[in-house]
Amino acid sequence: MSAMPRVAFVHGGTHAQLATLADPALAPYRIRPVHIRKLEPVALADADVVVVSDRLRPDLLIPRSPVLLECLARGATMVVFGENGVGEWLPGVQEESRPTNFWWWRTGEDHRIRLRAPHHPAWPYFADRSVIWHFHGVLKPPQGAVSLVDLETVTGERDGSLLYLDELSTPGRLLVTTMDPVYHHGSGFMPGATQLLYSAMQWATRS
Numbered sequence: 001m002s003a004m005p006r007v008a009f010v011h012g013g014t015h016a017q018l019a020t021l022a023d024p025a026l027a028p029y030r031i032r033p034v035h036i037r038k039l040e041p042v043a044l045a046d047a048d049v050v051v052v053s054d055r056l057r058p059d060l061l062i063p064r065s066p067v068l069l070e071c072l073a074r075g076a077t078m079v080v081f082g083e084n085g086v087g088e089w090l091p092g093v094q095e096e097s098r099p100t101n102f103w104w105w106r107t108g109e110d111h112r113i114r115l116r117a118p119h120h121p122a123w124p125y126f127a128d129r130s131v132i133w134h135f136h137g138v139l140k141p142p143q144g145a146v147s148l149v150d151l152e153t154v155t156g157e158r159d160g161s162l163l164y165l166d167e168l169s170t171p172g173r174l175l176v177t178t179m180d181p182v183y184h185h186g187s188g189f190m191p192g193a194t195q196l197l198y199s200a201m202q203w204a205t206r207s
Contacts, residue, residue, distance in 0.1 A: 005048035005077075005205050007031045010039060010068075012056045016186025020053075020197070023185070029201060039064040044071050049204045054081035054180035058088070065089035072172035077204050082136045082180040090176065092142030092169060096160065098151065100134050112152045113162065120146060122165055122175075125203040126196070133192035135162045137178045144168035149177075175200060 009031045011017040020026070021033050034043045036056055044050055050071050052061075061084060069091070072078055080086060087095030104111040113132045117123070131149045138151050138160025145168065147161035163177040181200070184193030 004030070006046055007049045007051065007201075007205065008034050008044050008047035009051045009053065010034050010036055010056070011053045011182075012036045012060065014055070014183075014186075016055075016183045017053050019186035019188075020182050025198065026201065029205060036060045036064065039067050041067055041070060043067075044076075047071065048076060050076055050078045051201070051204070052078065052080040052084060053182045055083045055183050058085045061085070062089050069170075072170040072174060075171040077173045078175070079200050079204050080174070080176045081182055081200075082178040086139065086176055090174075093176070094140040095137055095178075096140075097137045098135070098159070100136055102134055104134075112154070112159075114150045114152055116147050116150050120148060120165070122148060122203055122207065125207065126199045129192050130195035130199045131163055131177075131179070131192075133179070133184075133190055133196075135178045136180060138162065139164060139176065139178060141176070142166055142169045145174075175203065 007029050009021060011033055013035060021031065037060060044067060050068065086093050111132060141147060141161055141164040145164045145166035147164045149163040151159040151162055153159045166174040179196060181193040181197040184190035185197045
């Protein structure tokens with residue numbers, strides 16, 4: 001990756017996505033916004049890093065997903081945030097919905113979020129708080145991908161991945177999560193979401 005990677009941010013023009021793009025803390029990345037309706041090969045042709053914002057409209061994202069897959073095929077780094085139906089367009093990925101527990105820290109419930117692969121080189125970029133807040137569903141990643149964050153069932157069994165890193169199934173690198181940090185950061189609440197957003201940007205551009 002070049003000293004200053006070229007970063008493209010795929011968004012749908014929602015208030016949270018636009019607020020995130022306007023965040024001064026992200027200015028050093030020199031992000032190039034790409035609206036989902038204008039997602040064509042030329043829009044991402046020179047991008048070293050592609051960030052797919054959470055909560056994009058599936059009827060717009062899924063038909064254009066081959067453009068994203070082509071970025072991975074040529075070796076780009078991609079971050080895909082949550083509620084984007086990845087089970088319908090990312091090869092080898094299965095996705096299942098799960099109830100979202102918004103207030104476990106107030107009720108005292110076990111959030112059942114478990115950190116995995118503690119010695120993985122990605123972990124220095126992510127603090128615990130950045131990946132323990134809430135989620136939208138679980139994933140079964142492709143063979144060879146490393147789950148960094150899992151959800152457990154109430155009986156202590158592994159339910160699925162909440163955040164995984166795939167560096168094997170394509171020439172590129174792919175970080176996928178069911179968490180939705182852009183929405184919460186741009187909406188001004190959920191501090192852990194802000195940390196995840198910033199951490200993912202650092203990982204994608206510096207590792």
